[in-house]
Amino acid sequence: MPGEARMIRFDADLHIEACWFHGLLQDFPTHFHEHYVIGCMDGGRRRIFCNNREYTAKTGDLLLFNPRDKHACSRVGEEPLSWRALHVGEKTMHRLNRRIAGGESPPMFVPCLVPQSGLAPLLRDVHAMIVEGFAGSRKEKLFFSLLGALLEGFAAPLARPASQGGDAPLRVVRDFLEEHYAERVSLDDLSRLAGLDKYCLLRAFTRVMGITPYRYLENVRIVRAKALLEAGVAPVEAALSTGFTDQSHFTKFFKCFTGLTPGQYQRIFIPAEP
Numbered sequence: 001m002p003g004e005a006r007m008i009r010f011d012a013d014l015h016i017e018a019c020w021f022h023g024l025l026q027d028f029p030t031h032f033h034e035h036y037v038i039g040c041m042d043g044g045r046r047r048i049f050c051n052n053r054e055y056t057a058k059t060g061d062l063l064l065f066n067p068r069d070k071h072a073c074s075r076v077g078e079e080p081l082s083w084r085a086l087h088v089g090e091k092t093m094h095r096l097n098r099r100i101a102g103g104e105s106p107p108m109f110v111p112c113l114v115p116q117s118g119l120a121p122l123l124r125d126v127h128a129m130i131v132e133g134f135a136g137s138r139k140e141k142l143f144f145s146l147l148g149a150l151l152e153g154f155a156a157p158l159a160r161p162a163s164q165g166g167d168a169p170l171r172v173v174r175d176f177l178e179e180h181y182a183e184r185v186s187l188d189d190l191s192r193l194a195g196l197d198k199y200c201l202l203r204a205f206t207r208v209m210g211i212t213p214y215r216y217l218e219n220v221r222i223v224r225a226k227a228l229l230e231a232g233v234a235p236v237e238a239a240l241s242t243g244f245t246d247q248s249h250f251t252k253f254f255k256c257f258t259g260l261t262p263g264q265y266q267r268i269f270i271p272a273e274p
């Protein structure tokens with residue numbers, strides 16, 4: 001819509017992304033990322049659902065999402081969203097956690113929302129340097145200061161959930177979706193695979209995984225498509241390779257989940273030729 005701005009920049013020095021959305025009225029459905037998100041509300045109010053908990057985020061609040069945290073975002077009122085965030089890959093975060101805090105495993109940030117954080121200005125400074133293409137040690141020092149404060153104040157070692165025998169059929173379904181994401185999958189297929197009535201499967205999967213099987217499949221497809229786009233695969237080929245019926249279907253879902261079109265996302269990593 002008019003007045004919107006959507007942008008992501010990749011910083012080759014820090015190996016992280018800086019994301020900036022301004023003037024958005026778009027709601028985001030339940031989804032997850034395979035990277036950490038360290039974000040700041042610059043304007044508007046949003047209702048955030050994360051891992052079965054609800055928060056209200058407003059200007060000045062930080063939001064921290066771990067890889068695979070299921071979350072959704074919807075408007076509160078009519079004020080548009082302004083948002084900036086740093087996206088940090090899990091391997092990069094693991095390496096930085098060892099270097100900065102001496103951690104031996106990837107961290108898990110808790111809670112999701114940090115209200116009116118004094119770290120918001122520091123996040124904005126680091127974000128601005130990445131967006132403006134700033135090169136130099138000061139950018140790294142500020143980023144390390146930000147991450148060090150977050151790790152000290154809000155991080156714990158990434159906990160692995162205890163094995164629950166009753167959840168085994170759900171893990172089978174999850175692993176099947178991860179492997180067969182490019183195929184046409186029905187709830188009846190998943191029901192037979194799990195050995196559960198399809199309605200029982202739907203309720204149990206949503207309760208345990210925090211997301212419906214179909215929404216989980218959509219997320220996996222988007223994650224796989226992002227990797228293809230980053231590697232230079234044409235959007236239409238990325239769409240067909242990840243189970244989308246056509247490019248328009250792919251574009252609709254990609255923008256719904258990421259806020260960008262496939263072409264906009266690809267240009268972060270592969271600039272268009274002049």
